[in-house]
Amino acid sequence: MKVLVPVKRVIDYNVKVRVKSDQSGVDLANVKMSMNPFDEIAVEEAIRLKEGGTATEIVAISIGPEKAQDQIRQALAMGADRGILIKTDDDIEPLGVAKLLKAVVEEEKPELVILGKQAIDDDSNQTGQMLAALLGWSQGTFASKVEKDGDKLNVTREIDGGLQTISLALPAIVTTDLRLNEPRYASLPNIMKAKKKPLDVKEIGDFGVDVAPRLETIKVSEPPKREAGVKVETVAELVDKLKNEAGVL
């Protein structure tokens, strides 16, 4: 089966963001950008499905700036077969992204789309579920295990109380949780090879879908600051302070 993997270019997870002083957003100038960590896991899972003989072709897709080609190339270097960039300099909301992905799904006809559960910039955790809704497909979110079982897909999901396993009719949407796998590093020869793999660049206008934002950001502010407190020397002092100063014991 063909697998589509959407990958988002986001701020690197090690960077501590700074809020702009005019509260219009966060400062992304000269900040390291990377593939969303959950999307690396999605790419890895697709590759494992291909290595296991379940997947036949892996298409990586990103909606973002010209530079998002870097993240698609990374997916290609890891083992995806080809890439699609839908170029835009605007921030497209999850609903808009899901509508664009739906259009691509209708063209490409994959049997499975694997997304990250959450983009670590907007922390929305929506796109996969929305795409499933728009396509009328089944969804297996927050996956920690994915297995083909005849014409079904068994997905083990991380839920609040532990783990839940469900069986999905195909075609299906899966979103990845952290423990699904550990993504591989691309080797140098594979990085070189990836440069020759096909990468189609499209414009949002090619799709005729409405991606106008529904949410308006009024302001972006600093979270309440927490000051470092005191260091205690001993366990006895700690217990004393918790009892008599903080009153929490």
Place this chain on the structure above:
Amino acid sequence: MANLVVADVHGSSIDESTHKTVTAALAIGGDVDILIAGSGADDAAAAAAKISGVRKVLHADDPAYAHRLAEPLADLIVSVAGDYDAILKTAATTGKNVMPRVAALLDVMQISEIVSVEAPDTFVRPIYAGNAMATVKSNDAKKVITVRATSFKAAEEGGSAAVEKVSAAADPGLSSFVGEELTKSDRPELTGAKIVISGGRALASYENFEKYIFPIADKLGAAVGASRAAVDAGYVPNDYQVGQTGKVVAPELYIAVGISGAIQHLAGMKDSKVIVAINKDEDAPIFQVADYGLVADLFNALPELEQAL
């Protein structure tokens, strides 16, 4: 104006976070109804009817809702959505799974994990692992919202709302339940606990959690949490994870043991009232948010702490 809270139903009871999500719904203004979707969940509906400020409880009882599968649950919510201006659910795993599906079916943008209500259409939500707070105004006619429960006070008991049966929506039959492996514990639930003690990579094994963390948790009546590193290494189950991609907690007292304090971990606990950090590295970033820091080897400090309690 009327808002609908979709309760988290576990068997025949409702999750305590429902009370907090009701508070968020009341803050938006207008009447507040609760939807109970479950299988044999009469008691859950009765419990929801007792929450103060609730106008009525809609109760859909069908085997399709027993395991909270996203597709039938989303279709049910959409089938009753016409009567409501805002539809809210706690931002726990069920809400995160089902509500974006509802939003897309209604063609609206979900507002994820709000921490405050500024106006009926304006909300604050954390972005970038809580390193920034965005105030967003929704221009959709209907709002679909998930709520960070720890940011809202629980609504009181004392209501007596009427319970009204609603019919189940047709099950699209896209997914089916295979099995569940739930963590059993007599300790309080992590997100609602007054005290949380969490262990990190430094614990090095499940046996050490058992030997060093659990006895203190039991003395304090505390819930046990963990960093991702500890969960990844298999020391404790996944539902112990506190952080950006795990659970968000805000107890009276949070004790972080052998946890370095990565931003992704801080995202899940920095709203705790009092934070204690025990770490042998005096430069560990966790100390920058700790009210009380103890630079010590946990394997010496924890037995001493257990003795002292």
